Amino acid sequence: MEDLVPVFQAALAPANLAWVTFGVALGYLVGALPGLGKGTATAVAIPLTFYLNPLAAIAFLVGISKGSTAGSAVSAILLNTPGEPSSTPTAMAGYPLARAGKAQKALKMGLFASVLGDLFSTIVLIMLAQKLAEYALGIGPVELTAILAFSMVFIAGLSGHSMIKGLIAGLFGILVSCVGLEVETGSPRLTFGIIDVYDGLPLIPVAIGMLAMSEMMIQIGQRHRLSEESDLLAGSGKREDRVVSASEWKNCARPIIRGSLIGTVVGILPGLGASVGSFLSYGAERKASGRGADFERNGALEGVAAAESADNAVVPASFVPLFAIGIPGSVIAAILISAFTIQGITPGPLLFLENRDLILGVYVSMLAASLILLIIGYFGQNIFARIVRISPALVMPVVVFLCCMGAYLQGGGTFGIGVMLLFSVIGFFAKKYDFSFVTFLIGFVIGPSFELSLRQTLGLVTNWSELWSHPVAIVFAVLAVIGVWRLTVLQRRQMEAMANR
Amino acid sequence: MAKSDLISGIVLTIFGLALLAYIIPTQTSEGGDATISPALLPQICAVGITGLAVLLTLKAAGRLRRRLPAGTAVPHSEWWSALAVLIAVSAAASIFKWVSPGLSAVLLVVGLMLYMGERRLWALIGFPAVLVVGAWFLFYRVLGTAIG
Secondary structure (H helix, E strand, O other): OHHHHHHHHHHOOHHHHHHHHHHHHHHHHHHHOOOOOHHHHHHHHHHHHOOOOHHHHHHHHHHHHHHHHHHHHHHHHHHOOOOOHHHHHHHHHHHHHHHOOOHHHHHHHHHHHHHHHHHHHHHHHHHHHHHHHHHHOOOOHHHHHHHHHHHHHHHHHHOOOOHHHHHHHHHHHHHHHOOEEOOOOOOEEOOOOOHHHOOOOOHHHHHHHHHHHHHHHHHHHOHHHHHHHOOOOOOOOOHHHOOOOHHHHHHHHHHHHHHHHHHHHHHHOOOOHHHHHHHHHHHHHHHHHOOOOHHHHHOOHHHHHHHHHHHHHHHHHOHHHHHHHOOOOOHHHHHHHHHHHHOOOOOOOOHHHHOHHHHHHHHHHHHHHHHHHHHHHHHOHHHHHHHOOOOHHHHHHHHHHHHHHHHHHHOOOHHHHHHHHHHHHHHHHHHHOOOOHHHHHHHHHHHHHHHHHHHHHHHHOOOHHHHHHOHHHHHHHHHHHHHHHHHHHHHHHHHHHHHHO | OHHHHHHHHHHHHHHHHHHHHHHHHHHEOOOOOOOOOOOHHHHHHHHHHHHHHHHHHHHHHHHHHOOOOOOOOOOHHHHHHHHHHHHHHHHHHHHHHHOOHHHHHHHHHHHHHHHOOOOOHHHHHHHHHHHHHHHHHHHHHHOOOOOO
């Protein structure tokens, strides 16, 4: 217990808490702005972490991801414009409440549910990640290859509408990760004679291009729609329309508990994403309440609570596979890998042995971030409600500027900006034509470890019969094949249902 | 979506074949004494991309033949905005390299604000100024580093 004192001292030091607070506030602000999501918020903030110590850097980014996830409910409830797709159910149940003059009540319940979902998921992360990492330490290269292949299939199948396109995106990500000097021989590979890429393509410009810049290209094209939506709804002025009553708390307790559980499970499984969590939770509450379409017609506090608790529970839970196995299960986790890399730390099972104090410090910071989120969200509600009215013509150029700065700082100068631009074009096409950019990015991040484990596997397993001594690998390989088959069937049915409609 | 899938499939098939026939052989060495060729993983990816792209093309062609909904096209405004951002950032990067970082930042932000329809003078002057001074303060004073 005594060795935890320095951990708490470092995590609760004023400087660290200041960065967490700054992260949560910045995230909440960006999340509240229509059209900007947690991926953009975290990607553009990475340059700030270059000069921070590892704990402050990770805590800052975690603060941003938590803040932006909760903040996206503000624009969803007030403007019917979700900051990101996972807040769509919040808009469906919350916007009618805002129209009825109960915006403040809906915002408060959204915040409380966000904080509770986030807190629950963080506790699960703390309890589960280290245990899982202990098991992961026994995993060899053969098993790791199978697990990575299974994860890619799973993510490809679930993060878009087409398994084929998802797999193409994932393979393209792995292919792009091959650029640079080859590990074993040191010979250049797919470099086209460009010395700048001998160390591989820099992750930050690639991530900023795929996530933030491509999103800006799309959002700037939709500027007229965004401007029209910047119209704040006035409150009724009555106390009962502003405050969440005891009976409303009682009604919302069950959806919050259910939403937190759904969000946590969805977050742990790589690739499902926050949208799946919030829609599942909202759908479950809609069904359980027996009110059906009344949720969207007149609004429902329970719907806001269900969607927000699940949405916010996904983020901390998605760090479980990242911390324990080194597999990023979400965009935020993929970006967090780059922050770890910048600090010279490799996520995975050894993290708990080699950087135990750092991880414990991150846990304490995450819990502190939940509390800070509650304070900032509660007392800053009116300020953020005004901020959503800021014209996109002022916000978008700033985000583009921050993207350029990030790519410049981490990408070796203007070369980084070039890389960012190239991948912003690829990201633009990927988003518009439904090639999962999440799968691409995760393929790019896990590419080097996949290649290493594949090489080791090919060295260890010289004939097929030797595979029988690796039952875990066989299980994951079979699961990958079943995953391709089942997910393809599922997507075909969805397409047919869509065509019939 | 079927039409765009068909075009995507054809483009990706050509890209995959180009990878297999030209790019990987010319851009990857044999590896000498390496236990496994450095070209192995790129080749696996290229084969996978080509095969899946062919499948995508065939499926899209089938959907078009059955006259299933073609999906929505990308609006022109988004194409133009993508092009505008590309031009603005490329121009800013050139100015950054040959003139000065501050000027490139101001021109980038002002250019995009104008493109997005911002015409208020105070915003066009004040906003970029605050941004550049803020960035300078954050990096040069708070974080103790330099840009450019």
